[in-house]
Amino acid sequence: MASKSYSHLTLIYSYIMRSIDYSKWASYIYSISKLLRRKNLFTLELACGNGIIAGKLSGKFGYLCISDLSIHMLNQSGDNLDKVCCDMTELPFKQKFDFVFSTFDSVNYLMSKQKILAMLNQVDLCLKQDGIFTFDVSLENNSKLYQRYLNRKGSVNGIKFIQKSYYDETKRIHNNYFEITLANGQKVEEIHRQKIYPFEDYFNVIDKSNFYVYKCKEAFTDIDATPESERAQFILKKKRIQC
Ligand SMILES: C[S@@+](CC[C@H](N)C(=O)[O-])C[C@H]1O[C@@H](n2cnc3c(N)ncnc32)[C@H](O)[C@@H]1O
Numbered sequence: 001m002a003s004k005s006y007s008h009l010t011l012i013y014s015y016i017m018r019s020i021d022y023s024k025w026a027s028y029i030y031s032i033s034k035l036l037r038r039k040n041l042f043t044l045e046l047a048c049g050n051g052i053i054a055g056k057l058s059g060k061f062g063y064l065c066i067s068d069l070s071i072h073m074l075n076q077s078g079d080n081l082d083k084v085c086c087d088m089t090e091l092p093f094k095q096k097f098d099f100v101f102s103t104f105d106s107v108n109y110l111m112s113k114q115k116i117l118a119m120l121n122q123v124d125l126c127l128k129q130d131g132i133f134t135f136d137v138s139l140e141n142n143s144k145l146y147q148r149y150l151n152r153k154g155s156v157n158g159i160k161f162i163q164k165s166y167y168d169e170t171k172r173i174h175n176n177y178f179e180i181t182l183a184n185g186q187k188v189e190e191i192h193r194q195k196i197y198p199f200e201d202y203f204n205v206i207d208k209s210n211f212y213v214y215k216c217k218e219a220f221t222d223i224d225a226t227p228e229s230e231r232a233q234f235i236l237k238k239k240r241i242q243c
Helices: 006-019 021-036 053-059 070-073 113-125 140-150 199-207
Strands: 042-044 063-068 080-085 095-102 127-138 152-156 157-169 173-181 186-193 210-216 231-238
Touching: 006 070, 006 152, 006 157, 021 095, 053 063, 053 199, 063 113, 070 080, 070 095, 095 157, 095 186, 095 231, 113 199, 113 210, 140 157, 140 231, 186 199, 199 210, 199 231
Parallel strands: 042 063, 042 095, 063 080, 095 127
Antiparallel strands: 127 231, 152 157, 157 173, 173 186, 210 231
């Protein structure tokens, strides 16, 4: 996603995300953390974006570290948070966390199943044996239903943008194209690509890791997710150590 236009894109990203109910999303993540039945959790957020959810959750955990591949995104997050700029497939942490989470399709930015497995293996290394790792994924019905709403234009602080969204069913890639016109008239372009994996693929990849699927729900609900769901919330625990 990185390009020289990225700092402008983070501004636009923050603008278009303003309609998201992040308080609800933060409460949902917090409710999942309660499955651990202990307090003062040592927590890590992967692909935190501009850290809005972390801002709402920081007081609820013993410690919360946020991370993202984009320094521009991290720079927009609150100053009171510990931030690490890193790829979720190559985590630098030596300490072990109780709870690791990622929100809002971030895992869909991993363009191969090998990358998803690499992320799982990296989280395994920095999660306590009885810890929980949770993330959501956008599924095909989400792309099909919402792509037309993602064709839009607007302006933020004198920067105009046009967003075009297209889901390629054959390649299972959801493309979001941004054309940004800066205040001085200069145009920059950015394409975001997300892989929309079949629901079953996640289970197959997770099977190859040290995790198992403890629960997989339609996001924000207690309904079991299916291939027809729009967004699935995976809640993973570690497999038991074989003696
Ligand atoms: C759709 S945004 C979601 C951001 C945030 N979780 C939220 O809920 O607003 C996806 C985020 O994933 C980050 N990202 C993409 N690939 C990544 C990777 N390999 N490692 C870490 N972060 C990544 C992007 O920089 C971006 O901030």
